[in-house]
Amino acid sequence: MIESISQFVHQGGYAGFVWGAFGMTFALLLAEIWQLRRSRRTILVRVGRLVRLRHPRQSTSPAASRPAAAETRR
Amino acid sequence: MGRTAAECYTAVLGKDMTINWFKYASPSAFYPVAGRLIPWFGAIALVLILASLYVGFFETADHLGGSNPQKEYYRIIFVHVPAAWMSMWLYLVLAGWSAIGLVFNTRLSYMMANALAPTGAIFTFIALWTGAFWGRPSWGTYWDWDPRLTSELILFFLYIGYIALHSAIDDTRRADRAGALLSIVGLVMLPIIFWSINCPDPTQCAALHQRSDPGAIHATILIPMLGMTLGFWSYSFATVFARLRGIILTRESDAAWVRDVIDREARA
Numbered sequence: 001m002i003e004s005i006s007q008f009v010h011q012g013g014y015a016g017f018v019w020g021a022f023g024m025t026f027a028l029l030l031a032e033i034w035q036l037r038r039s040r041r042t043i044l045v046r047v048g049r050l051v052r053l054r055h056p057r058q059s060t061s062p063a064a065s066r067p068a069a070a071e072t073r074r
Numbered sequence: 075m076g077r078t079a080a081e082c083y084t085a086v087l088g089k090d091m092t093i094n095w096f097k098y099a100s101p102s103a104f105y106p107v108a109g110r111l112i113p114w115f116g117a118i119a120l121v122l123i124l125a126s127l128y129v130g131f132f133e134t135a136d137h138l139g140g141s142n143p144q145k146e147y148y149r150i151i152f153v154h155v156p157a158a159w160m161s162m163w164l165y166l167v168l169a170g171w172s173a174i175g176l177v178f179n180t181r182l183s184y185m186m187a188n189a190l191a192p193t194g195a196i197f198t199f200i201a202l203w204t205g206a207f208w209g210r211p212s213w214g215t216y217w218d219w220d221p222r223l224t225s226e227l228i229l230f231f232l233y234i235g236y237i238a239l240h241s242a243i244d245d246t247r248r249a250d251r252a253g254a255l256l257s258i259v260g261l262v263m264l265p266i267i268f269w270s271i272n273c274p275d276p277t278q279c280a281a282l283h284q285r286s287d288p289g290a291i292h293a294t295i296l297i298p299m300l301g302m303t304l305g306f307w308s309y310s311f312a313t314v315f316a317r318l319r320g321i322i323l324t325r326e327s328d329a330a331w332v333r334d335v336i337d338r339e340a341r342a
Binding site: 054 | 146147200327339
């Protein structure tokens with residue numbers, strides 16, 4: 001069992017090439033997914049801020065009351 | 075009797091069967107559709123890629139046999155060939171949406187082209203990288219100015235150029251049109267990559283890429299290769315739609331429907 005695993009990892013002496021190719025492929029694909037998730041969060045925050053700036057009263061979300069509150073203090 | 079299928083459908087479901095495809099050309103209509111499709115494409119991609127990896131790694135090794143050292147590292151083709159196909163296909167789709175955008179002046183087409191570019195660039199890079207890792211053991215070099223390698227490298231620069239040009243122009247509409255033109259001019263690279271084989275007959279010379287007959291490829295190699303291609307394709311749908319949704323929200327932030335979406339997503 002352990003021997004067959006080490007044989008599999010070894011890839012007939014071409015481990016560096018095989019795992020280098022597959023490793024880079026899946027590292028890039030996973031990095032893209034991670035980047036997309038992160039950018040979705042930032043876009044939601046940024047667009048949400050823009051929307052609240054433009055429509056402070058129409059919005060009903062609790063976060064929207066913050067800029068309005070700042071206005072009354074001034 | 076005497077009613078058309080469309081009328082029957084309308085009678086049963088109370089809906090009009092004719093789908094108005096132009097409805098989905100508006101960003102507000104496509105945003106939720108893309109959101110619903112992402113998990114499906116993601117799941118299909120995961121299943122296809124894992125299944126192809128399994129077949130590629132465990133079900134093909136003994137078929138090649140012999141003392142051919144290629145039997146140890148040929149597995150690289152299960153990512154190399156699908157990635158190279160996707161790099162060309164996604165570029166064709168990118169240029170296609172660009173052309174539709176130029177002709178019909180539809181915003182969503184440009185956004186689609188925009189969302190495609192990074193994924194296409196990633197697949198082009200993967201094709202080049204895995205090609206280098208295939209080339210070193212089989213031809214003794216990571217890189218050669220072989221026509222196909224060179225033209226694939228230019229395709230990579232075209233993707234990078236499209237992204238750079240688009241982000242260099244502040245006015246989004248002008249950026250869209252400039253990027254669209256660049257991508258359409260860049261289409262010349264696709265036939266060049268496809269036909270750039272400097273060795274038409276493998277028995278006469280040894281070239282890095284040779285013309286091969288798909289029917290001659292053993293099924294245990296062809297099937298995981300095609301499975302991986304479909305998996306990458308499905309993956310591209312998921313990532314491109316995810317990126318498209320971000321682009322739609324950013325560009326349509328003035329619209330009332332975006333306000334509702336933001337409210338809903340903030341609560342979720």
